Amino acid sequence: MFLDRDGVLNRTFLRDGVTRPPSALSELELLPGVPDALGRLKDAGYLLIVVTNQPDVARGTQSRERVEEMHAWLRERLPLDAVRACYHDGSDGCACRKPRPGLLLEEAARLGVDLSRSVMVGDRGTDVHAGRAAGCATILVGTPDPGGRDARPDRVAADLAEAVGLILGDDREEDEDMNEPVPSVAALRVKIFADGADAASMIELGRRSHIAGFTTNPTLMRKAGVVDYRAFAREVLAAVPDRPISFEVLADELPEMERQAREIASWGPNVYVKIPVTNTRRETTSPLVRRLAGEGVHVNVTAVFTLDQVRAVAEDLARGPHSYVSVFAGRIADTGRDPAPLMARAVELLRPYPQEELIWASPRELLNVFQADAIGCHVITATSDVLAKLGLVGKDLDDFSLDTVKMFHDDAQKADFRL
Ligand SMILES: [Mg+2]
Secondary structure: OEEOOEOOOEOOEEEOOEEEOOOOHHHOOEOOOHHHHHHHHHHOOOOOEEEEEOOHHHHOOOOHHHHHHHHHHHHHHOOOOEEEEEOOOOOOOOOOOOOOOHHHHHHHHHHOOOHHHOEEEEOOHHHHHHHHHHOOEEEEOOOOOHHHHHOOOOEEOOOHHHHHHHHHOHHHOOOHHHOOOOOOOOOOOOEEEEEOOOHHHHHHHHOOOOEEEEEOOHHHHHHOOOOOHHHHHHHHHHHOOOOOEEEEOOOOOHHHHHHHHHHHHOOOOOEEEEEEOEOOOOOEOHHHHHHHHHOOOOEEEEEEOOHHHHHHHHHHOOOOOOEEEEEOHHHHHOOOOOHHHHHHHHHHHHOOOOOEEEEEOOOOOOHHHHHHHHOOOOEEEEOHHHHHHHHHOOOOHHHHHHHHHHHHHHHHHHHOOOO
């Protein structure tokens, strides 16, 4: 760690509009936080080397003895390994006067310092230039001279204490994206079900091993232009015979709902019958769900929004085979409520029923996959736009930044915008 002296370690004085160093020991005063900051660096294993220009000696307005007296004082109070001064005034073309790197290079050679892992901290452009010329990182502190920022230091800090914070990584908590593990699809425990109604894309997705199942619903089927429900189901089931796939009943009256449920269940062993938690008159489907589950039908109770509903459905499915409870987390989020705590509680409510699994339904963004995973939710459904983003998981953010800049640039070019 190379340290400038005046304005970094000790106070300077403004005389006739010019910043001046202390002229004698009586004026030498450490800046706040300096002993602690240097103590932290020392504890972290840094060598602390002061490199300072003291041209007043060559100019005859200061004696070398007085400057050395001040350096002895500094060495008594601070854990410094070396204090090196250039006493020239620049007229003799010496190699040691900053912005030249002579003092840094000499001390690096003497003490075996790796300059590429060193930092120069100063309050002037000349400090930054000297540090860079020596191959160090540079931090500008204090009240820099006009040339300071023009010198393009690597970092800028209010004072030495803040500079030391930057070096020792105190800012890492704020930049936590730098330290978090890179997300990966392979590490997910939550099962991803594709939500869709377009037979061709469902068949295509069926070839992908990371799609663990499928769900569909009348709204998606209508959007996809499905006209023959049975034919659509047959086509998809022929392509996906081995993974759970849910089809929803269409009726609103409970007896007709039950008839449809039995027909849908007959389509295949991997078929789950989606039953909404109520009909359109708010009448509960609980007795129907209970009966179907009791007869061995795989049920997926859907359009569940509240924990009371989760409790009731969990009990309805308790004596049945493997089944799903679909809680519409995304739609809950659409009301301004964070669905994650509710979903976490739903996971707990289903824990006594090992054959029942919770589905995080209607996700709104890719992040929901990771939220569902974090709370131990068993399944998340994902529409094709969310699935498409799986390819971005873990992407380097600097690369993503560049891609985004390129996209803006390309579109501006293509549009032939002019200013
Ligand atoms: Mg200075």
